[in-house]
Amino acid sequence: MPSAMSPHWPAHLSSKLTVPATNLFYNAEVSAARFPDKPFLSFYGKAVTFAQFKDQAVHMAGFLQRRCGIAAGERVIIFMQNCPQWAIAFYAALRANAVVVPVNPMNTTEELRHYIEDSGARAIFVAQELFPRLQPLLNEGVLAPEQCIVVTYSDYLSDEPETVPPEFVLAPRHRVDSRVPAWSDALAARLSPGALLAGPNDLCVIPYTSGTTGKPKGCMHTHYSVMCTAVGGAQWFASSQDVVQLAVLPLFHVTGMQGGMNAPLYNGATVVMLARWDRDAAASAIERHRIAGWHAMSTMVVDFLSNPRLGDYDISSLRWMRGGGAAMPEALANKLKEKLGVGYIEGYGMSETIAATHFNPAHRPKPQCLGIPVFDVDARIVDPATLVEIPRGETGEIVICAPQVMQGYWRNPEATREVFVEIDGRWFLRTGDLGRVDEEGYYFMTDRLKRMINVSGYKVWPAEVEAQLYHHPLIQEACVIATRDSRRGETVKALVVLDARRSEEVRAEDIIDWARTCMASYKVPRIVEFVGSLPKSASGKVLWRQLQDAETSRESTHADDSVSRA
Known part of the structure; x- marks a missing residue:
């Protein structure tokens, strides 16, 4: 039966959410009309007002259409660190009726x-320092040079930044390729786009999530589904246009995208943005801008609280911290409350739901808890094998039917069929997460049905890492598992069988260094263990669960020994 409303549902909220039936870009137009001279983005002290934001997004949309040849529904990639250009590029693509x-x-x-x-992208916004990674693909003709727009972060810095930005942000603009237009030139062209045609049911954004079979899959979200969690999050926490918040989570991630960009734009709130996490820059920004709160991962909170200079800053304006993706350790949440008087509010969501489907009520949160289902979310706990709903308190798979659930995986009908199931005549998303519901309607995660490693909130799928490891000439077999990490929560460990004839030619450090050249840093195995063989089933499949259980048992024994010695 549908999930019942928790008795601790926030008193100021209706259980239903009326979602604007518009293109997401309309939020930029409304806020620009309401608060034209108010800062929307502040980047190391340089402000972009709501009116400037809308104006630049419109003209960049004109460039996409008239110079890059972008038509309605075509895909545009954003490949850069957090910066004002990231948000402008996002809304420019939407204004161009693109995805x-x-x-x-x-x-x-x-x-x-x-x-x-995979996306069939026709254009890309790329940061200057990341262009060398794109260059080989341009040379191969994977994308045309004229469809690439190069961004220089320092274009949006003041002459005297509030705090010293990272070196890559300070770098001056230079011509990376004579065939490729620069962001500044694209804006200077002052081109106007055609009519805004995309509506609420058209595709808006395709965030990619890795999968158990290796290659990342695109989650198809409409303007309506994105609007659901942007507006819903703002209302859940009673945010307003007078809130100033810090944006340090990456905007490519759905939590950062919704909480640090789309929701505040809808509200007319001001966002103080950092290109990369820096605890002193964050504390300085909180003091200078009287920031009320920020979305943070547990690793950021650890680093922030451990700063020996934290007492030098006036951070008394801080009222909240929120997050999800990785559970906040209860001891750390308690330390945050004791030291700063700030509570940490956890939520639960995924790329497939464009951020939160569950949030803890701000007035009554529970530690290490996913929260309660938010507006119009039907969440249930079912038996993973039979898909029959099970009683409260028992563990099963979390399944979700909600307006923010994706349309499916981009160009992957087979994967889409695997992740959706029909229950009571409605389609539910299988999250692959095992959880339980307590007597008050709060959800808790207990395990994962899917094989996944959570590295500081980033999902790492072992099959994807294994597929890359097999490209190493000396690796005969590999199995990737999770191991505990005091800072990241979990980290990646690779059990590797080497070519016996040449096993003395390579060390564990060599494998790690090689992996850094072919995969994102958070996917790189931090531990490589050489083994003689891997356990296999009768059909020849590697018994990864057996290896994972052995690792978990070893960690538990080690922890018990540490407690005994203490």
Whole structure:
């Protein structure tokens, strides 16, 4: 039966959410009309007002259409660190009736190739320092040079930044390729786009999520589904146009995208943006701009609280921290509350739901808890084998039917069929996460049905890492598992069988260094263990679960020994 409303549903909220039936770009037009001279983005002290934001997005949309040849529904990649241009590029693509494909700036050339080829992207916004990763693909004709727009972060810096930005942000503009237009030139052309045609049911953004079979898959989201969690998140926490918040989570990630860009734009709130996490820059920004809160991962909170200079900053304006993706350790949440008087509110969502389907009520959160289903979300716990709903308190798979659920995986009907199931005449998304519901309607995660490693909130799929490892000439077999990490929560461990004839030619450090050249840094195995063989089933499949259980048991024994010695 449908999930019942928790008795602790926020009193100020209706259980239903009326979602604007518009293109997401309309939010930029409304905020620009309401608050034209108010800063929307502040980047190391340089402000972009709502009116400037809309104006630049419109003219960049004109460039996409008239110079890059972008037609309605075509895909545009954004490949850069957090910066004002990231947000402007996102809304420019929407104004051009196109679809955004956000890509992690840590990806290598070969990973980037997959995103371009799989999405069929016709244009890309790329940061100057990342251009060398794109260059080989341009030379191969994977994308035309004139469809690439190069971004220089320092174009949006003031002469005297509030804090010292990273070196890559300070780098001056230079011509990376004579065939490729620069962002500044594209804006200077002042081209106007055609009519805004895309509506609420048209595709808006395709964030990619890795899968158990290796290659990342694109999650198809409409303007309506994106609007659901942008507007819903703003209302859940009673945000307003007078809130100033910090944006440090990457915008390519759905939590950063929705909480750090789309929701505040809808509200008319101001966002202070950092290109990369820096604890002193964050503390300085909180003091200078009287920031009320920020979306943070547990690793950021650890680093922030451990700063010996934290007492030098006035951070008394800080009222909230929110996040998801990786559970916040209860001891760390308690430390945050004791030291700063700030509570940490956890939520739950995924790329397939364009951020949160569950949030803890701000007035009554529970530690290490996913929260309660938000507006119009029907979440259930079912038996993974039979898909029959099970009683409260028992563990099963979390399945979700909600307006923010994706349309399916881009050009992958087989994967789409595997992830959706019909229950009571409605289609539910199988999350692959095992959880339970308590007597008050709060959801807790207990395990994963899917094989996945959670590295500081980034999903790492072992099959994808294994597929890359097999390209190493001396690796005969590989199995990737999760192991505990005091900083990241989990990290990647590879059990490797080497070519016996040449096993003395390579060390574990060599494998790790090689992996850094062909995969994003968060996917790189931090531990490589050489083994003589891997356990296999009768059909020849590697028994990864057996290896994972052995690793978990070893960690548990080690922890117990540490407690005993203490």
